[in-house]
Amino acid sequence: MWVQSKTCALCGEAIKVYEDSSVDHIIPVSRGGKDTESNVQITHVWCNNQKGDLLPWQDKIFRFLNKHFFKIRKGKINK
Numbered sequence: 773m774w775v776q777s778k779t780c781a782l783c784g785e786a787i788k789v790y791e792d793s794s795v796d797h798i799i800p801v802s803r804g805g806k807d808t809e810s811n812v813q814i815t816h817v818w819c820n821n822q823k824g825d826l827l828p829w830q831d832k833i834f835r836f837l838n839k840h841f842f843k844i845r846k847g848k849i850n851k
């Protein structure tokens with residue numbers, strides 16, 4: 773049963789309903805991560821999907837670049 777609200781390990785926002793939650797492997801199983809309690813974290817379904825099978829540090833870089841390119845697109849930089 774879903775009693776308390778949890779926090780997404782990837783974006784830090786609260787996960788309010790059970791249907792939005794997903795179990796993410798910190799080190800993806802496809803990269804040799806183990807299916808143990810210390811290697812799993814609760815995240816939003818969409819955050820987990822976006823992460824795919826990236827490692828945590830790769831995910832951070834990916835997010836940083838995304839933000840950076842978004843700023844460029846919105847800014848005054850033209851080709």
Ligand SMILES: [Zn+2]
Pocket residue numbers: 780781782783784785815816819
């Ligand atoms: Zn999230």
